[in-house]
Structure formats: structure tokens, C-alpha cells
Amino acid sequence: MPAPAPSPAVVLQDLAFTWPDGATALEAVTGTFPRGRTGLVGDNGTGKSTLLRLVAGELTPTRGSVSVVGAVGLVPQRLTLDTRATVAGLLGVRTAVDAVRAITDGDVRPELFDAVGDAWDVEERAVAALAAVDLPHSGGALDRTVGTLSGGEAVLTAVTGLRLRSPDVALLDEPTNNLDAGSRDRLAELVRTWRGALVVVSHDRALLELVDATAELRAGSLTTFGGPYSAYEDHLAVQQEAAVRSVRDAEQTWRRERRERIKIAERVAHSQRQGRKDAADAKFVKAAINDRRNSAEKSQGARRGAAEAAESTARAAVETARSAVRDDDRITVDLPDPDVPASRRIAVLGSADGRDVVLAGPERVALTGPNGVGKTTLLERLLAGPSPAGRLCTDRVGYLPQRLDVLDPRATVLDAVRAGAPGVAPGDLRGRLARFLVRGAQVDRPVATLSGGELFRVHLARLLLAEPPAQLLMLDEPTNNLDLASVDRLVEALSSYRGALLVVSHDRAFLERLGLDAHVELRPDGRLAVGTVSS
Incomplete structure (x- = not known):
């Protein structure tokens, strides 16, 4: 006899959501997420992140309903943007920790005891959970802010909090963003051993191989297939x-x-x-x-x-x-020739042992290293001016930040991109933005209303449409918010780029496809080692 189908943990009925500016994110989505592990896939902008926020109760449907069995925990895609959030907040224990501390200081309000419940050891358990995954756990670690953490540390902290709380339904939105190899292994173990219902949005093929079912959100329809992503691709x-x-x-x-x-x-x-x-x-x-x-x-x-x-x-x-034949739009990126002579110095990366690394001409270099070692800090110091981190030898530099928080959230998409290309007429710029799948009314939307994938495409457009074109592109985790097909398009574009390229990424498959000239590893002691990707 065949095994009975797993009962649904989440039921979506005619679900629709419209943003306050009138943009439709989801329309008439009906479907279920079963118990067990489900990989949720779909192109950028199809509403995956919005769907998870609706399931988590962070958003209210415009129409339709969401039914969930049990408590829900969400690790959002854009958690690194809230730089004032604390480690205790990421772990989901901020309220309980504060209540225990207040009671210890003599506050006996009943609501504090209600907040604590039986979790009097919450701070000790939270510190132990951080230590178990090699995250900083001493010296007031729970009160550190997200702004003091690397992107990978922030994501791993939030995932650790999910494990600590063990909700009935866990939602992970691009959880491998910024994670080094060791952290990805820990995340994979969490996914493999999760006992409740888990829905994970990801472009990481290795992670998508660990799920029991694959659900695709496409054109407002949710299709669920019994098997991992590779089996769904074959199907x-x-x-x-x-x-x-x-x-x-x-x-x-x-x-x-x-x-x-x-x-x-x-x-x-x-x-x-x-x-x-x-x-x-x-x-x-x-x-x-x-x-x-x-x-x-x-x-x-x-x-x-x-x-x-x-x-x-x-x-x-x-x-x-x-x-029934798919003919989906994809971003198309044509990079201009920045005219970089082969012998010209473009940048110097400073090493703690004095053996600096020089980027000359149109070299393509990967900067790697474990989470928290300072890769993003090195890039930001390069941009700030000469320092022990090194120096830039050109003023034509394009920088794609990891946190995607450098654009004015109140500005329209068109104005945000025009800031990097002030000499380009608005009509011409609209045509160029269309190649990044930013079209029509979306061009006039505020930056704050964009999804993670949409926000990434706007940043990428601002970077690559700049005039004059950059002679050096510095990209910090550029594949974080891209769907699988868009990663392919980005690889094609960067493969034909004739300027210098400095890429920070933990995505080994992506780095291997770029045809790099060198891998530079930043070690915890500040030394730079030229060699193979190690994390």
C-alpha cells in the first residue's frame, strides 16, 4: 500500500495581497505546505517572501485566508537590514531575557513573570546555543546589535534561535545568504533533522536537495511536487x-x-x-x-x-x-568596456604580514574567508580611503553592498538609479531598467516597497548602468537574492566584463563559473593568502 500523503501544516485559500501603493504581490494563490521539509522556489518577484510573511502573520491578506497548524517561526531574508536589532532579538528571546533581568533587579510586576513562564534559564540556554555553533557568546553577546555582526553571523544567529524555540512551522527565507562552508553545514544539519513542518526559500541547490517536497510559486499558482529540487527539475x-x-x-x-x-x-x-x-x-x-x-x-x-x-x-x-511552454523573462546585462589597461594597478589589498596583494588590469579575484573575519569591513575600508586595509588606484569603482541598505528607501526606483547616471535621460534609463525586469509602474515605486530580489536588481542596475562605467566592480555576496536563472545571467554578464572584479562570496559554484584569476583568503589574523577557496 502506498504511504498516505502527509497532512497539511499550512493551507492557503484564494490568497491575495496588495501593497499600500497598489502593487499586487500575490493574487488568488491556493495550495498547501505539507508536514515535513518543503523547498519553495520561483523567480524573483513572484512573491515568495511575501507569502512567508503572510504565513507568519506579519502581513494581513488583502483577500483569502491562511490556516496554520501550531506556532510559526520565520527567519526573514532581510534581517541584516535591521542593524539595531540585538542578538537576543534574533534568537527570539529578547522579551524573556529582559523580564528575567528586571525581576532580578527587584521588579515584581505580574506581566514580567508571565513573560518568563518556566524559562528562568533562558539567558544561559541562549548563550549555550550560540556557543554550540561557534558564534560569539561571551561579554554581553546577547546585547550585541546586528550592525556589529557579519551578515553570516546574523543569519546563523537567527537560524539558531529558530532551533532554540522549535516552532511547529519553521519558515526560512534564503537562509544560506552570507553563510560560510561551516555554517552551511550546520544549517544543512538543522534542515535534515527538523521534526516539524519546514518551508525554505532558497537558490542553494545543495540545500534544496535535502527537502521532501518542492513547491513552485509561479504566475500566481502554487504547484507542489513530491521530491527534492533536482527531481522536480527532471519532472x-x-x-x-x-x-x-x-x-x-x-x-x-x-x-x-x-x-x-x-x-x-x-x-x-x-x-x-x-x-x-x-x-x-x-x-x-x-x-x-x-x-x-x-x-x-x-x-x-x-x-x-x-x-x-x-x-x-x-x-x-x-x-x-x-x-504550457515556459518563456519567462530573464534579466539581460550588457556591460560596457571600461578601458582598463592590462598593466595598470587597480587596487592594493593590505595584508597584516606586509605581503600586500595587487589587482592589476582586468584581473578577477575572489576574496574568501570564514564568517566574521572582516571581508565586508575590508571592502568598506578600501572605499573610505587609504588604510592598512589597502587602497584603490582608480576613482571609477562600483560597489554592491551585502546589506543592500545604501539606497534612500523613500526614493523612487528611477531616482535611485539616476543618482548613479545623472547624465542619462529618464526615458532612456527606463528602457535600460527594463533589461533588469524593472518596468512600468515599478519604476516609480518607493525603494522601501521592493522585495529582496527586486531590491537587488535595482542595486545591480544602479551599479552597472553608471556612467562612466566602473573600472573595478566590488561585489559583496552578489548571488544572495537572485533566483537560479538570474544567477546564470549574472555569470554571463560578469564573464564578459573587461574591468577588474573583486568578489566576496561563499557560493563556490558561482565563483567556479566566473573564470577567476586568483582566490585571496582573509584569515582571522588579518593576513591575506593567495590560493584556493577554503570557505
Whole structure:
């Protein structure tokens, strides 16, 4: 007997959500997330993050309903943007920790005891949980702010908090963003051993292989497949191959029915001409001519109507078949030639042992190292001016930050991008933004309303549409918010870029595809070592 299907942990019924500015994020989504582990995939901008926030109760549906069995815990994609949040907040124990401290200081309000419950050892357990995953756990670690953590440390802290609270339904939104190899291993272990319902949004193929089911959010529809992402890809490939064949068959039938309709139309026209000729020649008695004409017209009309109906049915079948074939838009990036001579120094990276690393000409270098070692800090110090971290030898530098928090949240998308290319006419800039799938009314939306993937594309557009073009691109975890297909497009664009490239990334597959000239590892003691990717 086949195993019974797992009961749903989350049920979505006709779910819709519209942002205050009128932009529709989700429309009429119906489906379920089963118990067990589900990977949620879909292109950027399809509403995956919004869907998770609706399930978590952070947002209220415009229409429809969300039903959840048990408590929900969410690790959001953009948690690193709230730099004032504390480690205790990321762990989800801020309220309990503060209550215990207040009671210890003599405050006996009843609501504080309610907040603590039985968790009098919450601070000790939180510190132990941090220590277990090699995160800083001493010297007031729970009160540190997100702004003092690396992106990877912040994400791992939030994931650790989820494990600490063990909600019935766990939601992870791009949890491998910024994580080094060791942290990814810990996250993978959490996913493998999670006993409740877990939904993970990710572009990390290795993580998506650990799930029991794959759900795709596409064009407002949620489709769930029993198996990991690779199995879903195989299933989709077979499905699409069959869809393409169906289109060919439908088009062939349409052509045949069209030819048949044309033939019948020609026969009808010939018959009508013959009838007029017979009448003109008075070849038959007038009454017989009329009877013959009436009979012919009825027969011809029936044949013509049947042929037109058959052609219309065949044409509709073609449209139906074509709708099953995927032809999704992808970002297209054409980078201009920044004219970097092969021998010119572009940047110098400072090493604690005095053995500095020089980027010359259009070199492509990966800067790697474990979480918290200071990779992002090194890039920011380079931008700030000469320092022990090194110096830049060109003022034409494009920087893509990890936190994506450098744009004015109140500015429109168009104004934010124009700041990097003030000489480009707004109409021309709109056309260029369309290549990044930023189109129509979206161009006039405030930056604060964008999804993670949309925000990334706007940052990328501002960077790559700058005039004059950058001679050095410094990219800090550039694949964090991209869907799998957009990562492919970014690789294609960067592979043809003729300037210097300095990339911080823990995504080994991405780095391997860039055709790098060198890997530079930043070690905890501040030394730089040129070699292979180690984390």
C-alpha cells in the first residue's frame, strides 16, 4: 500500500495581497505546505517572501485566508537590514531575557513573570546555543546589535534561535545568504533533522536537495511536487518537452484546418460563380436555378461554418498548448568596456604580514574567508580611503553592498538609479531598467516597497548602468537574492566584463563559473593568502 500523503501544516485559500501603493504581490494563490521539509522556489518577484510573511502573520491578506497548524517561526531574508536589532532579538528571546533581568533587579510586576513562564534559564540556554555553533557568546553577546555582526553571523544567529524555540512551522527565507562552508553545514544539519513542518526559500541547490517536497510559486499558482529540487527539475524538463511537442502537433493541426477552410472557401466561391453564370446563360429554368442555388447555399454555408469552427478550435488548441511552454523573462546585462589597461594597478589589498596583494588590469579575484573575519569591513575600508586595509588606484569603482541598505528607501526606483547616471535621460534609463525586469509602474515605486530580489536588481542596475562605467566592480555576496536563472545571467554578464572584479562570496559554484584569476583568503589574523577557496 502506498504511504498516505502527509497532512497539511499550512493551507492557503484564494490568497491575495496588495501593497499600500497598489502593487499586487500575490493574487488568488491556493495550495498547501505539507508536514515535513518543503523547498519553495520561483523567480524573483513572484512573491515568495511575501507569502512567508503572510504565513507568519506579519502581513494581513488583502483577500483569502491562511490556516496554520501550531506556532510559526520565520527567519526573514532581510534581517541584516535591521542593524539595531540585538542578538537576543534574533534568537527570539529578547522579551524573556529582559523580564528575567528586571525581576532580578527587584521588579515584581505580574506581566514580567508571565513573560518568563518556566524559562528562568533562558539567558544561559541562549548563550549555550550560540556557543554550540561557534558564534560569539561571551561579554554581553546577547546585547550585541546586528550592525556589529557579519551578515553570516546574523543569519546563523537567527537560524539558531529558530532551533532554540522549535516552532511547529519553521519558515526560512534564503537562509544560506552570507553563510560560510561551516555554517552551511550546520544549517544543512538543522534542515535534515527538523521534526516539524519546514518551508525554505532558497537558490542553494545543495540545500534544496535535502527537502521532501518542492513547491513552485509561479504566475500566481502554487504547484507542489513530491521530491527534492533536482527531481522536480527532471519532472519539469519532461513536462516541457511534452508541451513543446503538443505545440508542434497543435500548430500542424491548425495549418491543416486552415488549408481545409481555404479550400472550402474556394469551392464555395467557384460554385457561386458557376451559379451566376448559369443564370446569365439561362441554361436552366428560373425556378430550378433558384432551388439549386438555395440548396447549394445551405450546403456551402454548413461546410464553410464547420471549416471555420474547426480552424477556430485548432487555433485555440495552439494557444492552450503554448501557454504550457515556459518563456519567462530573464534579466539581460550588457556591460560596457571600461578601458582598463592590462598593466595598470587597480587596487592594493593590505595584508597584516606586509605581503600586500595587487589587482592589476582586468584581473578577477575572489576574496574568501570564514564568517566574521572582516571581508565586508575590508571592502568598506578600501572605499573610505587609504588604510592598512589597502587602497584603490582608480576613482571609477562600483560597489554592491551585502546589506543592500545604501539606497534612500523613500526614493523612487528611477531616482535611485539616476543618482548613479545623472547624465542619462529618464526615458532612456527606463528602457535600460527594463533589461533588469524593472518596468512600468515599478519604476516609480518607493525603494522601501521592493522585495529582496527586486531590491537587488535595482542595486545591480544602479551599479552597472553608471556612467562612466566602473573600472573595478566590488561585489559583496552578489548571488544572495537572485533566483537560479538570474544567477546564470549574472555569470554571463560578469564573464564578459573587461574591468577588474573583486568578489566576496561563499557560493563556490558561482565563483567556479566566473573564470577567476586568483582566490585571496582573509584569515582571522588579518593576513591575506593567495590560493584556493577554503570557505
